[in-house]
Amino acid sequence: SEVYRAGLSGTRPAVPVDVVALERAARKAVSAEAFAYLAGGAGAEATMAANRAAFGRWQIWPRVLRDVSSRDLSIELLGRRRATPFVLSPIGVAEMAHPDADVAVGRAAAALDVPYVLSNQASRPMEEVAAAMGSRSRWFQLYWSSSDDLNASFVARAERAGCEAIVVTLDTHLLGWRTRDLDAAYLPFTRGQGIAQYTSDPVFAELVRERVARGGGSGPRPKVTPTLLASAFAIARSGAHTRLVDGGVREALRSPLPRAAVETFLDVFSDPSLTWDSLAKLREYTSLPVLLKGIMHADDAARALDHGVDGLVVSNHGGRQIDASVATLDALPGVVERVGGRVPVILDSGVRGGADAFTALALGATAVGIGRPYAFGLAIAGSDGVREVVRNHIAELDLTMGLAGHRSVAEIGPDSLRAA
Numbered sequence: 121s122e123v124y125r126a127g128l129s130g131t132r133p134a135v136p137v138d139v140v141a142l143e144r145a146a147r148k149a150v151s152a153e154a155f156a157y158l159a160g161g162a163g164a165e166a167t168m169a170a171n172r173a174a175f176g177r178w179q180i181w182p183r184v185l186r187d188v189s190s191r192d193l194s195i196e197l198l199g200r201r202r203a204t205p206f207v208l209s210p211i212g213v214a215e216m217a218h219p220d221a222d223v224a225v226g227r228a229a230a231a232l233d234v235p236y237v238l239s240n241q242a243s244r245p246m247e248e249v250a251a252a253m254g255s256r257s258r259w260f261q262l263y264w265s266s267s268d269d270l271n272a273s274f275v276a277r278a279e280r281a282g283c284e285a286i287v288v289t290l291d292t293h294l295l296g297w298r299t300r301d302l303d304a305a306y307l308p309f310t311r312g313q314g315i316a317q318y319t320s321d322p323v324f325a326e327l328v329r330e331r332v333a334r335g336g337g338s339g340p341r342p343k344v345t346p347t348l349l350a351s352a353f354a355i356a357r358s359g360a361h362t363r364l365v366d367g368g369v370r371e372a373l374r375s376p377l378p379r380a381a382v383e384t385f386l387d388v389f390s391d392p393s394l395t396w397d398s399l400a401k402l403r404e405y406t407s408l409p410v411l412l413k414g415i416m417h418a419d420d421a422a423r424a425l426d427h428g429v430d431g432l433v434v435s436n437h438g439g440r441q442i443d444a445s446v447a448t449l450d451a452l453p454g455v456v457e458r459v460g461g462r463v464p465v466i467l468d469s470g471v472r473g474g475a476d477a478f479t480a481l482a483l484g485a486t487a488v489g490i491g492r493p494y495a496f497g498l499a500i501a502g503s504d505g506v507r508e509v510v511r512n513h514i515a516e517l518d519l520t521m522g523l524a525g526h527r528s529v530a531e532i533g534p535d536s537l538r539a540a
């Protein structure tokens with residue numbers, strides 16, 4: 121009713137309600153390069169298309185005369201009652217959308233009481249976002265680094281910053297073949313974007329210091345402070361980095377620090393040698409619930425349960441990693457069946473509104489992750505834009521539930537749908 125009341129009083133929305141118009145407005149709000157990064161996917165973007173097409177293969181089957189005058193969108197997730205079945209999926213390099221970046225998203229998530237998964241590739245340190253969110257729910261998303269010390273440090277910081285869960289993203293041990301970014305010669309991290317969790321981390325600073333020391337040379341060793349690290353990346357951002365990483369044009373720099381910082385980042389960003397056995401280590405670092413993001417196969421869901429994980433996120437990273445891959449909505453029922461209700465199963469990738477959320481819930485998702493749409497809202501109108509996009513998802517789900525004859529999320533099930 122808040123959305124309609126605003127319309128009645130003539131208040132125009134800060135962001136387009138229509139999802140196609142939303143993307144179009146975001147395109148206008150940011151640079152071509154930033155839009156390519158936010159909107160793009162892997163290869164020919166067939167996985168992105170498949171994610172959307174999968175929703176089109178289901179239709180909501182309405183029932184009538186069931187007294188839907190009051191509706192309950194709440195769910196139980198990781199031992200807590202949540203007001204709605206939404207979470208905000210982690211989006212790195214949010215500074216590409218808006219200078220307020222992760223802090224703006226955190227404020228919007230807090231205002232709506234929707235858990236926000238803070239990205240490992242954030243543009244603002246997790247402590248800053250946590251402070252902006254007060255006591256509202258946040259989780260931390262970890263890209264499993266080749267440095268155990270860094271993993272332990274990130275997780276410890278997340279605990280101190282009040283994060284309620286660790287979400288380990290498993291589909292980005294290598295960076296996807298991102299055609300739009302490749303054409304724009306854009307790789308955010310070597311340009312010093314989306315690296316705030318690193319520049320604010322004492323273990324990362326120590327790794328850079330060690331690398332500088334190994335590099336030999338004369339002169340005083342820099343004290344690697346967060347400020348110095350940030351400026352090292354700023355030098356990299358200026359474009360010198362490509363030459364530096366290639367090992368050329370060193371005279372551009374008086375100190376070897378920028379090169380060491382960028383090289384250290386590239387070294388520790390991920391670890392493609394991870395296996396299921398590696399999971400045990402994470403358990404040593406934290407007693408927080410651990411969720412695995414990027415589970416697409418029922419057999420992997422079963423293995424995850426064997427390893428005692430507390431939740432799964434069925435995700436293909438919004439089609440940004442593998443081209444021509446399986447749609448998440450198609451993967452969902454098999455995973456849900458294998459999990460058998462033992463842990464929550466969250467779905468993201470391709471969700472573009474409340475009706476999509478309804479479909480995912482009907483196919484067994486416990487909750488639904490919003491991705492690009494809130495990044496577009498951020499690009500258009502900062503924190504207000506994020507808030508409106510998320511609120512619109514909630515409002516559309518509420519109406520869809522009521523119109524289809526459902527009073528609560530618990531009533532949404534396989535019988536609520538028909539294969540198209």
Ligand code: FNR
Nearest residue numbers: 158209210211212239241289437438469470491492
């Ligand atoms: C992402 N995603 C992502 N996932 C993650 O685990 N860590 C991250 O840092 C990021 N960064 C990121 C940046 C951008 C610009 C996008 C679009 C996505 C993936 C994200 O969490 C989620 O899985 C997808 O966005 C869901 O797909 P849709 O809804 O965007 O299609």
